[in-house]
Amino acid sequence: MNNLDKQYKQLLSDVMQFGSDKADRTGTGTRSIFGYTIRHNMKDGFPLLTTKKMYWKGIMTELVWFLRGDTNIKFLVENDCHIWNGDAYKNYEKWYEHMSQTTPFEVPRKFTMEEFAKSIKLDDWHAKQFGELGPVYGKQWRKWSSYPNKYGEYESNPTDQIANLINDLKTNPDSRRLMVNAWNVGELDQMVLPPCHYGFQVYTRELTFEERYSLFSKNPYDGNGRGMIDTLNYLDDKGYPTRAISLMWNQRSVDTFLGLPFNIASYGLLLEIIAKAVGMVPDQLIGSLGDVHIYRNHFDQVNELLTREPYELPNLNINTEWWPTESGECGVGPIDAQAVFNGFSDISFCKCLLEEDIQLGNYKSHPAIKAPLSN
Numbered sequence: 001m002n003n004l005d006k007q008y009k010q011l012l013s014d015v016m017q018f019g020s021d022k023a024d025r026t027g028t029g030t031r032s033i034f035g036y037t038i039r040h041n042m043k044d045g046f047p048l049l050t051t052k053k054m055y056w057k058g059i060m061t062e063l064v065w066f067l068r069g070d071t072n073i074k075f076l077v078e079n080d081c082h083i084w085n086g087d088a089y090k091n092y093e094k095w096y097e098h099m100s101q102t103t104p105f106e107v108p109r110k111f112t113m114e115e116f117a118k119s120i121k122l123d124d125w126h127a128k129q130f131g132e133l134g135p136v137y138g139k140q141w142r143k144w145s146s147y148p149n150k151y152g153e154y155e156s157n158p159t160d161q162i163a164n165l166i167n168d169l170k171t172n173p174d175s176r177r178l179m180v181n182a183w184n185v186g187e188l189d190q191m192v193l194p195p196c197h198y199g200f201q202v203y204t205r206e207l208t209f210e211e212r213y214s215l216f217s218k219n220p221y222d223g224n225g226r227g228m229i230d231t232l233n234y235l236d237d238k239g240y241p242t243r244a245i246s247l248m249w250n251q252r253s254v255d256t257f258l259g260l261p262f263n264i265a266s267y268g269l270l271l272e273i274i275a276k277a278v279g280m281v282p283d284q285l286i287g288s289l290g291d292v293h294i295y296r297n298h299f300d301q302v303n304e305l306l307t308r309e310p311y312e313l314p315n316l317n318i319n320t321e322w323w324p325t326e327s328g329e330c331g332v333g334p335i336d337a338q339a340v341f342n343g344f345s346d347i348s349f350c351k352c353l354l355e356e357d358i359q360l361g362n363y364k365s366h367p368a369i370k371a372p373l374s375n
Contacts, residue, residue: 005310032293042282045313069142246284314363
């Protein structure tokens with residue numbers, strides 16, 4: 001059952017019907033409401049909209065970029081993900097304007113956006129000079145810093161929030177502190193854009209006997225001759241999960257037509273990856289949304305999408321056979337969750353994850369609907 005597309009269409013309709021028209025940072029203008037919740041049961045399918053075709057590889061690439069702790073768009077453009085190009089290009093334009101006004105020499109012609117992206121991909125110096133976005137999501141997730149000295153350098157060891165989350169899930173899964181935060185107040189002015197989705201929290205619970213057994217058989221009493229105690233022992237021996245894990249993300253600013261479908265799928269994928277790494281079952285995905293807006297130049301696209309009927313949601317399969325295990329051998333024994341997330345710094349690990357081992361199945365959708373991105 002696809003309730004996700006229905007919720008999304010209802011949200012679009014609510015914003016269009018009840019929203020307030022407001023000015024915004026980009027100068028485009030929006031219609032917005034304040035405060036909305038989206039909730040999806042992961043058992044109903046992977047949360048990728050079907051009422052318009054979604055760019056699945058771009059969603060995967062950006063999430064892997066976050067988990068790498070990366071803040072340079074080079075990895076993104078190398079993998080054909082261009083959603084951050086406009087933010088980096090704005091910094092390049094500021095530099096070019098400054099150089100044009102201050103240098104006594106003739107300044108070369110300014111790159112177009114397409115030429116700029118190509119130069120980031122092919123020229124390491126150019127990527128280092130103009131591809132950095134500041135301490136955005138990846139830096140905060142994997143290398144949160146505090147206490148700068150008088151030179152603006154951070155003396156304390158950075159905090160790997162993802163590693164801490166994984167450790168807490170393994171050692172204290174009922175904790176109410178299973179959180180990752182991207183809203184580092186001391187570094188907001190260094191970011192090309194303050195985080196829109198500024199934090200997430202996870203929650204786990206014990207699975208019932210019926211839920212555990214349903215992972216093995218659709219019928220928890222299928223006549224195999226085992227009693228409940230014997231069955232529980234069998235499930236334990238075979239390593240069937242004992243807990244379910246849910247994720248709720250918080251988002252201050254929501255580009256409802258372009259950004260939100262991307263965010264939903266991205267956090268759905270993050271929930272799937274974390275669940276696999278710690279041996280749990282994905283449960284609820286919840287979006288807690290603040291300023292929920294539709295840009296004025298998206299109104300026609302929204303009206304088109306509202307005429308479309310959803311298809312069934314796709315399914316997702318993550319191949320973990322090659323993930324590092326506690327025994328040190330891939331595919332043998334329980335997964336070493338810490339090693340998995342440390343592996344995101346390895347480009348070969350990421351390439352394998354993107355190209356081979358995250359498989360989306362049975363995805364049927366309506367055609368894509370193009371809309372301009374407001375930077």
